[in-house]
Amino acid sequence: MxxxxxxxxxxxxxxxxxxxxxxxxxxxxxxxxxxxxxxxxxxxxxxxxxxxxxxxxxxxxxxxxxxxxxxxxxxxxxxxxxxxxxxxxxxxxxxxxxxxxxxxxxxxxxxxxxxxxxxxxxxxxxxxxxxxxxxLDPIPFLVLPLRSHYILSKMPIINKVSNLLPNITYLKKIKYQTSFDIVENIPIDSNYDQLWTAFSKKINTGLIRDAKYVNWRLSRPGEDYQNVAILDNKGEMQAICIYSLKEKHGGLIGYIMELIYLDDKLGSIALNKALQNLKDSHCDAVLAWNFNHSPNHAAYKANGFLPLPEKIRPIELHFGVRIFNENLRETLSDRNKWYLSYFDSDTV
CATH class of the missing domain: 3.40.630.30 (Gcn5-related N-acetyltransferase (GNAT))
Incomplete structure (x- = not known):
């Protein structure tokens, strides 16, 4: 060989x-x-x-x-x-x-x-x-069920009678009063980079998600990515949620690829608008990767995301690291120092 x-x-x-x-x-x-x-x-x-x-x-x-x-x-x-x-x-x-x-x-x-x-x-x-x-297990899967039939069909025992139950569709709507603009499918450019630079100061260890990286990542063949952004009165980006919708795991699944913001309230609003769009597209459930310690976790919590139990996860995945630079060993060995999102996944 x-x-x-x-x-x-x-x-x-x-x-x-x-x-x-x-x-x-x-x-x-x-x-x-x-x-x-x-x-x-x-x-x-x-x-x-x-x-x-x-x-x-x-x-x-x-x-x-x-x-x-x-x-x-x-x-x-x-x-x-x-x-x-x-x-x-x-x-x-x-x-x-x-x-x-x-x-x-x-x-x-x-x-x-x-x-x-x-x-x-x-x-x-x-x-x-x-x-x-x-x-560094487990991967921090979060889920937001949008249609009850889908999530119940994945649960042991209950799945046998899930079709007999009402198919409830529900999404919490976050009310807001702001003079800022909510825009969709905005270009990822220097305006985004300013937001990323500020957000990244709250991250210890993670992939640099600047415009150069994001534009390549979103050019993945065969995929369709959308975004919702919030701009202030000067046109400067304050929050952005990048997401996608795919036929996967026996349903229509939404993926929150990335959520970056300066203020928890604005981040919650951007995420909620993306979720409304997914719901309108008949999405069954929305998945995200997000640690409790991540600087954007509050927005996921405000929108009702929950940890996805390992027993009903769609695939078995693990999270780990092999360290070459010994000066970083203490940091890299601590999962509480990491930041992850679906941008780290190579399957979505």
Whole structure:
């Protein structure tokens, strides 16, 4: 088994073939967006296992995505663990550990501070028990049910009679009196950057979500993202909620991708307007990733979001970090220092 660094568009066809052959189809357009067209000029670290019995065939891949982060009041280059896949015929041979170890060695040589990510139920054991990841579980899933039939259908025992019960649709409406403007689908530009700069001062460790990053993230092929923003009398952005609606998990699911604001009341209003839009589009439930300690948690609480019990979560995901920069170990090992949102997810 040989290894190959994957760093150009020609290699994407090999990656596409590996995923398509293993029940995880990807389009070339999506792979190009993720691996080639990234706003982050440092690039990706992508290593694939080549089976010499196959003509240029990949039997495994491990990829991390370099990015700009804040941690302990300093800007660092860190990375997110993205694609991990080993074909069935190559499993049990240590290929996953071999690829990941080589990627991590290169990451340390490049001065990358850490790699974090969200292993699924199949790969979590390998990350936490073989690759020295620190477990920071659980992912802070929040849910806001909008239609009772959907949420009851996911609950044990009750799901058997959920269709016999009334399908109640409810959303708390936050009243407001403000001379500020509520606008929709505003460009993400320098006005947004001013808001992000102020908001980010309340974050210890997290991905830098400036306009450069957000515009790339929202260009994800095949997705439709919307936003609601609040502007003051000078036209300066005071709050923004970015969201999407997808057919997923057996229903129409809303996702709060990001919520950034200066004032809890204005943040609650922006979020509520986004939720009203989702409700009007027949959304069944809305999901978010948000810690209790996050600077925007008050807005989620004001709008009625609740922790999503692990028993009814749509997928099994875990949260962890592998640390390369020892100076950040104490901070990165503490989940209370992290900020997460659905912008950290690579599946929505």
């Amino acid at each position: 040989n290894n190959k660094w994957i760093d150009n568009e020609q290699d994407l066809e090999l990656v596409k073939q590996l995923f398509n052959n293993n029940d995880s189809p990807r389009t070339l357009q999506h792979l190009k967006w993720q691996y080639i067209d990234s706003y982050c000029q440092e690039g990706r670290l992508v290593l694939g296992g080549i089976d010499p019995t196959l003509l240029k065939g990949l039997t495994g891949i491990y990829a991390i995505f370099q990015n700009r982060f804040i941690s302990d009041n300093q800007k660092v280059t860190a990375s997110q663990s993205l694609d991990t896949l080993v074909a069935p015929e190559a499993r049990g041979q240590g290929l996953f550990n071999k690829l990941a170890s080589q990627v991590y060695d290169e990451a340390k040589n490049r001065g990358i501070a850490f790699v974090y990510g969200f292993p699924n139920g199949n790969s979590a054991h390998g990350f936490f028990n073989k690759l020295d990841w620190i477990n």
